[in-house]
Amino acid sequence: MITKNRMLPGVSGLIILMLVSCSLLAQEEKELKPVTRTYAITNVNVVQAPGRKMDMATVLIKDGLIVSVGKGISIPGDAIVIKADSMFMYAGFIDGLSRVGVARPKEEPSRDRVKDPGNPTPERAGITPQNDVRYSLNPSDKSVEDLRNIGFTVAQVAPYGNLLPGQSSIILLSGKSIDQMVLVSNASLYSELSGANNVYPNTTMAVMAKWRELYRQASQAKSYQSLYASNRNGLERPASDRVLEAFYPVIDQKMPVVFKSEKMLESHRILSLKNDLGFNLTLGEVKEGWPLISKIKASGAKVFLALDLPEEVKKEEKKDDKKTDKKADSTKTKEVAKPKTAADLEKEALEKRKAEAIANYTSQASAFAKAGVPFGFSTLTAKPKDIPANLRRMISAGLSEDAALAALTTTPAQLLGLSDRLGTVDAGKMANLVISDKSYFNEKSKVRYVFVDGTMYKMEVKEEKKSDPNAKVEIEGSWSTVTQTPQGSNDGKATFKKEGSSYKGTVSGGRLPSPVDMTSVTLEGNKLSYSYSLSFGGNSIKVDVEVTVEGDTFKGSASIGARGSFSIEGTKNPKN
């Protein structure tokens, strides 16, 4: 069955291709060794672990490790001193499941017809559990920086693919080479309950059947191999099988299986596979876990909850009501508000249920915390820029700040078997730290420094004037834009025209065959945002651009469907 969802990645891949017109040749910069790897962060409020705070302390880092945390620590002469007066320090955040730093495969999953769709090669069916995500890591992928900028320092990353694409690694969000990034390789076997295009196994039920068969075949092959190893004389040689051999550490309970498990029914199905086969299970990217908390608890599965949340319902209607009320007042008619029609009431009821549904997602983390099920977070589907706000939404829905912090630090460290190295700000642990100017969960807080494995990343403090709601800028005219995508930079053109108090615009360039009208343009102060849609074979992909205008330039980001967001810059073209 082809669903729209399954078609989207293919289509958005085309868009990326269309946006890329040439690739950039990065200029080689000569790398210098750091002068020192010793840092002293002084006068900082250290949240060493959830519920364990030390105010106005000094934290000393040397050679990638935390050397000491306390008051009155003498600072060595070679230390770079960071005066973090009144700032807050936490252990670096840990992401339980994502694809940060993993290069997207250049080729889209094949949907070609094969000669015998019932018997495809394992590769065509998406069965490559022997693959290692390390071979697809890209240290300079922008996603690494994006996630690090909000405080994450470590992530378990999974390869791209559908059924059994390969084995995950736990990586540091730092490092110039793949090997520098890798903290733990072959951490788990990654799987999704999604089928292959046009070949067996295509449906979820066939995926589950195939999973059971592979696991049982691997159990059988493994025991025959050990029989053979114990005495080879007179026994037929067991055949090598890369797919089945990848299951051996799972069967030995030395490697867990981590499943993407967004939907409630997926979670049920994955748990039933675990019940049938008995492997160690980690459920990742759980979005609808609240009705089956007790089932998850009983199964002993480890859990990473999604940091992606459905958008809140905007209360636009109320504004409209007020407007109409005012109008009604001014005209002084007796008809203050129109009586609600049956359709209005129905729509209201549906909106209410939708709001209730969204509340379930927002309060999921607090429900798990109340039930005493340990959980971490994962970012497989979340946009980094939404994550701090989503955490605050979870907190206002009942999750304590300590529990939120635990889910970002100590609990994932424990679930991933890294507690001896990560999760708290204590002497002897790896120097993975986040420093924010206010409490991290404060709406106005900004991350100022992130340390990963002792390497310091200082965040650019955005100048306040940059987003000035009172600024007056002129956008009318034509702008040349450059969008940076993983495949290189892409030139385009955006044109704005004033119509009354609002703007209209068109976008052209890249490989767009013809200009596309913007669906919306808003300018508030110097904050400009515009959207447009691209359609491919009946699917439409929305592109949202958000930039800050300064004079004749703008800077910001363009997000393309679910493909993520890319930086965009624009320059105004002189009037002809």
Added chain:
Amino acid sequence: MKKIITLLFSSLALFSAKAQVDKGNMLIKNGTVITITKGNLEQTDVLIKDGKIAQIAKNIQAPAGVRVIDATGHYVMPGIIDAHSHIALDGINEGTNPITPEVNESDVINPFQIGIYRALGGGITTVHAMHGSANAIGGQCETIKLRYGTFDPEVLKMEGAPRTIKFALGENPTRSHGEASGIVPRTRMGVEFVIRQAFSEAKEYAEAWNKYNKNKLVKGFRGAPPAYSYRHEVLSDILNDKIIVHCHSYRADEIYMMLKVCKDFGIKRIVFQHVNEGFKVAPELAAQGAMASVFSDWWAYKFEVYYSTAYNAAILTRNGVVTSINSDDAEMMRHLYHEAGKTQKYGALTDDEALALITINPAKQLGIDSRVGSLEVGKEGDVVIFKNHPLSIYGVPMYTIVDGIVRFDREKDPDDMRLMVDPKQTIESATLRDKHNDQDHCMEGAEFILDSELFNANKK
């Protein structure tokens, strides 16, 4: 053989997930009780205790705290059973291979589909949720009870119901595989061939395992086991009478062919589905104990279903074939009692015979007739209360009760019965056509086979 394999892997089954099914108590007072198997009882009460029928008699005293429903002037009948449906499923056809017995609808039950609640509104309590008909040997099916309201797919499953599997003959499998992919089967002969081949392979597979397991007992034996195949495990289970075959079929010749295949491979339990030309081979079906599940009067939707008659159910019944009327459709499921009523116009079946087509007979076809399908003490408390006789055109289900719990109450029927709400769904003005629920799902999921050429063309 299956046992050995089970043993091989049983050490891995650490715990089993038994679903917690809610069961209720209830007293239905003073209705006309249509038992199906033991005639009608006027002004009679039905007492349900802990989800089972505890007593059927006049003037039963309500035990303390038990809900009483007054059925005075109403008809009380067993919950209606649909032997052919595709509701409550995420995925109907694994249409990639003509033989896929290892796939199982039990893995993809979806308890949130609103069609379940709508079916309750039509008095349905048990449904055979089936794999589609794209493959000669399709997937295993699941018998579910409509316990709408649960979030747990396990709860919908009728615990302990026999395993069933979908087979398909004729145009659907030849179109899906022969025409679309250029592989066998392209003809009805090919369909027979792939079924026989699958069974022959399964026999060889079972023999290889038997031999290996026997040899293993000999001291000093050294050798490799046969490679495990989930597909052949399930096929062996069919040959060992552990699974009831439900075979999509229309034409008399292919039905007769399948009867011969069953004879050759020792398959005892088979139910023919649709079986529009069943009336031509009714004595042959009866002689072999094969059953038939038919539409009342649905035909001519493709070439192989032109030769049909509304007398089919009556002719089959009169020839001693256990016959049911099914919906294969979420909309038709809501008025199966009308469909059963048509057999009185076309074939003059008695009330009990007509109602048996949607109660005890489908229960027999699913192997659950000792538990549901009639109102008898000891059976499960699945009951529909009708205003007016269920075979009357004025018949309306007022309450639908599953395991002694009211799952549908016409007086309390809220507008929005969805269990899960999509938080990303935009709310637009209503549309009348519900694309998802008003179509025959028999070929769902197999469309790509036919449409993918078009898709590729679009891409170009």
